[in-house]
Amino acid sequence: MPRPWTPSPAIKASFAVHAAAVGGLLAVPAQWPWLIGALAANHALLTAAGLLPRSTLLGPNLTRLPAAAAARREIALTIDDGPDPEVTPRVLDLLDAAGARASFFCIGWRARENPALCREIVARGHRIENHGDAHARAFATFGPGRMRADIAAAQATLSEISGQAPRFFRATAGLRNPFLDPVLAGLDLKLAAWTRRPYDTRCADPDIVHARLVRDLGPGDILLLHDGHAARDSAGQAVILAVLPRLLATLAEHKLTPVTLADACP
Numbered sequence: 088m089p090r091p092w093t094p095s096p097a098i099k100a101s102f103a104v105h106a107a108a109v110g111g112l113l114a115v116p117a118q119w120p121w122l123i124g125a126l127a128a129n130h131a132l133l134t135a136a137g138l139l140p141r142s143t144l145l146g147p148n149l150t151r152l153p154a155a156a157a158a159r160r161e162i163a164l165t166i167d168d169g170p171d172p173e174v175t176p177r178v179l180d181l182l183d184a185a186g187a188r189a190s191f192f193c194i195g196w197r198a199r200e201n202p203a204l205c206r207e208i209v210a211r212g213h214r215i216e217n218h219g220d221a222h223a224r225a226f227a228t229f230g231p232g233r234m235r236a237d238i239a240a241a242q243a244t245l246s247e248i249s250g251q252a253p254r255f256f257r258a259t260a261g262l263r264n265p266f267l268d269p270v271l272a273g274l275d276l277k278l279a280a281w282t283r284r285p286y287d288t289r290c291a292d293p294d295i296v297h298a299r300l301v302r303d304l305g306p307g308d309i310l311l312l313h314d315g316h317a318a319r320d321s322a323g324q325a326v327i328l329a330v331l332p333r334l335l336a337t338l339a340e341h342k343l344t345p346v347t348l349a350d351a352c353p
Contacts (some may be wrong), residue, residue, distance in 0.1 A: 091337040092272035097136065097144040098265060101231055104129045106149030133265050140261025143278045146268030149255070149352070151310065154279075156351035157307030162338065162344045164189040165281060166327070167218055167257065168288075168315030170197055170204040174325045175314045179211050181328070185335040187345040190214050192257045195241030197315065202248045209249045214347040217241050217253040217276060227262040235270045242274060255279040255348050279348060281311040285330075291318040293329035300330070301337050309348075310334075 094102070108122040134143035143150075152163055164182075166189050169175045175191075182189055191208050193215050198205050208215055219226060220240040229237065239255060246252040256269065258278040263278075271278055285299040300310050317325035338345060 089273045092269040152307040152351045160306045163309045167192045190195045190348045192218035194222045195244045216255040228258040231266040282308040284311040
């Protein structure tokens, strides 16, 4: 069921700027350069907010787990861009060995190509979340209709294949525009970002990737990794496979429990 959409303060301010600009143009046409400048500045601010994956200017955005989860010393492992038939099964084995749970942000078309793997993710105690249907690089330029169609297609695919409806959505690279928040409200999804990312689709050095993830590590963190589109280390394997055992050991040393976003955010 859709949930009510409440514009963020920044979006409300944008509405006010547009209304004032229209009123000003009608009342004092000679002021048009200043009014157009105000509109341009407003649009520049909204665009910049969409290019910052952890920004909350455009609407709610989960960048840390709730206080109750942090008090239980929980963290969230989120794994994007799969399922990958080569990498994901090995990731699942590593998680099983550590008794860890993770949230897999899956791409719709990849799920349709690997339905049994999606079901295995769920059967092993993890959650599947929505990472869009096409994982389009131009997602942040989509209008509301195209954006909704893409997310809804992935939602239908992932729900049917896995037997569980995703509760969270993550945009391609975290980039978005002001249309996303009302679209997510209409689909009853919540936007989820991360506390830190290791850029493991570009960096193939496991030491650097691990260091980026564990720097200032603490309860409530949301960590980002990739089983799909993962960079390859010097041995030719996806960097997540070299990093994950070390990361899980570090979490155990800090007495931090990896849980799914759904478990941490009831």
